[in-house]
Amino acid sequence: MSYIDDAKRKFDALKDKKDVIILSIESSCDETACAVVKNGREVLSNVVASQIEIHKLYGGVVPEVASRNHILAISECYEKALKEANITQDSLDAIAVTYGAGLMGALLVGINFAKSVAYALNVPLIAVSHVHGHISANYISHQDLTPPFVCLMVSGGHTALLNVEDYCKIKMIGSTVDDSVGECFDKVARVLGLSYPGGPNIDRLAKLGKNNIKFNYHLPLKDTFNFSFSGLKTAVINYVHNIQQKGEEVCTEDVACSFQELVTDELTEKAVKLLEENNAKKLVVAGGVGANSRLREKLELACKKIGVDVYLPVLKYCTDNAAMIGSMAYYYMKNGIGLADLTLTAKPNVDITIG
Ligand code: KG4
Ligand code: ZN
Numbered sequence: 468m469s470y471i472d473d474a475k476r477k478f479d480a481l482k483d484k485k486d487v488i489i490l491s492i493e494s495s496c497d498e499t500a501c502a503v504v505k506n507g508r509e510v511l512s513n514v515v516a517s518q519i520e521i522h523k524l525y526g527g528v529v530p531e532v533a534s535r536n537h538i539l540a541i542s543e544c545y546e547k548a549l550k551e552a553n554i555t556q557d558s559l560d561a562i563a564v565t566y567g568a569g570l571m572g573a574l575l576v577g578i579n580f581a582k583s584v585a586y587a588l589n590v591p592l593i594a595v596s597h598v599h600g601h602i603s604a605n606y607i608s609h610q611d612l613t614p615p616f617v618c619l620m621v622s623g624g625h626t627a628l629l630n631v632e633d634y635c636k637i638k639m640i641g642s643t644v645d646d647s648v649g650e651c652f653d654k655v656a657r658v659l660g661l662s663y664p665g666g667p668n669i670d671r672l673a674k675l676g677k678n679n680i681k682f683n684y685h686l687p688l689k690d691t692f693n694f695s696f697s698g699l700k701t702a703v704i705n706y707v708h709n710i711q712q713k714g715e716e717v718c719t720e721d722v723a724c725s726f727q728e729l730v731t732d733e734l735t736e737k738a739v740k741l742l743e744e745n746n747a748k749k750l751v752v753a754g755g756v757g758a759n760s761r762l763r764e765k766l767e768l769a770c771k772k773i774g775v776d777v778y779l780p781v782l783k784y785c786t787d788n789a790a791m792i793g794s795m796a797y798y799y800m801k802n803g804i805g806l807a808d809l810t811l812t813a814k815p816n817v818d819i820t821i822g
Contacts, residue, residue, distance in 0.1 A: 470586055471808045478591040478806045481560055487800070489561045490548060490584070491793030492541070494577030495569025495597045496623070497521075497528045499540040502789035503552035503559075507797030510607050512551035513783070513790040516540040523663050527653065534572035541580050548789075556588055563796030566594040566807070567814030568624055574813035582809050593796040594807040596817045597787075598625055599637065601753040603795035604784035612778050617747045619738045620819070621762070622754030623649035623664075626734075627819060628692050628741050631751065634798035636822030640741060641692025648730060649756050651696040655726050658704045659719045670759050673727040676720030682706050682729070692737055699729060727761055735765045742775050751778045758785040 468476075481487050486505060493500040497518040503511040518536045522528045549556065564581035567574060585592035601622055605612055614636075618629040626649075627642035646654075649666060656665020661672070684702035687695045703726050710717045742750055750770055756762065763779050770777040784791055799805030804821075 470589065473589060474585070474591040474808075475806060478561070478800065479803075481591070481800050482803070484560065487560045487797060488554065488558055489563050489593070489793045489796050490545075490559050491563040491595070491789040491796055492545070492577045492581045493565045493597070493600070493787060493789040493792050494537045494541065494573050495565045495567070496573060496787060497533050498787040499537045499544050500787065500789035501541075501544040501548035502793050503548055503554065504607070504790055504793030504797065507603075507794045508606055508610055510790045511554065512548045513788055514544050514547045514551065515788050516544050519664065526657060527663050528570070530570045530572055533570060534576055537573055537576035541576060545580070545584070559588060559590055561585075561591045561593055561796065561800065562588070563593040563595050563792050565597045565600065565792050566811060567817040568597055569813070569815065571813050571815050578811055578813055582811060586809060592807045592811065593799055593805040594811055595792045595795050595799060595805060596819070597792070598622070598817065598819050599795045599821075600791040602629075602631060602637070602751065603798070604753060604780040604788070604791040605751045605778050606794050607790055608781040608784050609778050612749070612751070615747070616749035616751045616778070617738065617742050617745060618751045618753055619734060619766070620753045621648050621734060621756035623647060623653070625754065625819070626694050626696070628737060629819060630745065633822065635802040635804060637820060639819045641694065641737070643694040643696060644688070645695050645697035646700060648694070648696055648734065649754070651700045651730065652756065654700050655703050655722075658707050659717070659722060661719075666756060666759065669723045669727055670761065672720050672723040673761060676718065676722070676724030678725050678728045680706065680721055680725035682725070686729070686733060692741060694733065694737070696730070699726070727759070731759065731762045731765050734762060735769050738766065739769050739773065742770070743773065747775065749776050749778060753780065755786045758782050
């Protein structure tokens with residue numbers, strides 16, 4: 468029997484298996500990660516080899532450098548994930564891998580490694596969307612969480628409001644028409660002279676500043692569920708450059724605070740609007756910017772007011788990791804989707820809407 472025929476038979480059989488153990492691989496950007504997840508919810512190991520220190524030198528992720536470092540790190544990551552889970556390769560029911568969205572070269576490292584392992588072990592290969600993985604970070608953070616819910620997706624690559632009707636029935640209601648919110652945090656941080664990744668640094672500095680700056684800017688797309696952040700980014704950059712050209716000192720704390728207030732207000736208001744429109748009872752936050760302390764605070768407060776439960780991923784699962792990919796792979800498998808063959812390739816962009 469060919470690899471794929473056997474993999475298909477095994478993939479279908481997994482639906483009724485009591486315990487399903489998936490080894491997952493994530494390499495879409497600047498973290499090389501492998502994890503072992505049982506039944507979509509129990510993380511047996513979660514290994515992340517971060518390249519942040521390497522990319523800091525350049526002020527952002529350099530795609531070619533990321534790919535090369537994934538190659539250097541991935542075998543060790545895989546071995547560590549098995550060791551920390553205290554299992555051998557024979558216990559693996561499937562291999563899952565992020566196939567997109569992300570950097571082409573970086574994704575290909577994880578995909579080719581995953582293909583080799585799946586083929587060598589003769590187990591199914593499950594191709595998972597990175598964005599869906601970010602949603603699943605909440606299934607491992609909150610064991611009681613089940614769809615339906617509204618999801619606010621705020622990552623380095625995506626900013627969107629989603630209706631998650633079921634694990635694999637996800638509808639995009641609105642999204643950014645230009646920059647993602649993470650990109651905006653990182654670019655504003657850069658103009659303030661803060662190191663990469665900028666989001667956590669803005670978060671930290673904002674706590675020391677005041678919300679006292681009026682940037683020359685009006686939020687667009689007021690009555691929609693879409694977002695636009697490039698205008699705000701430009702307004703902050705212009706403000707900083709103007710002060711510097713006058714030879715005056717920029718109060719980075721106040722800029723960070725005023726910027727962060729605007730962004731977190733916008734995200735909170737639109738999330739609440741969708742929750743009310745849908746009469747929804749749960750809000751789930753996904754993606755790296757979900758680690759932002761002010762956003763978490765505002766969402767918790769706003770949701771309390773309207774009687775909605777808010778689910779925030781545990782901080783280590785907010786940013787990129789493989790456990791979230793292993794969790795989503797389990798639900799793909801339960802819904803009969805995601806089985807890949809050995810021709811699987813990377814996709815820089817993927818549709819969020821499925822089902
Ligand atoms: O989800 P993620 O790890 O990567 C993508 O899938 O894109 O998100 C990374 C983004 C970066 O832009 C980073 O600056 C931002 O998440 N981030 C934060 C915080 N922690 C990470 N942004 C604001 N506040 C934070 N505390
Ligand atoms: Zn991500």
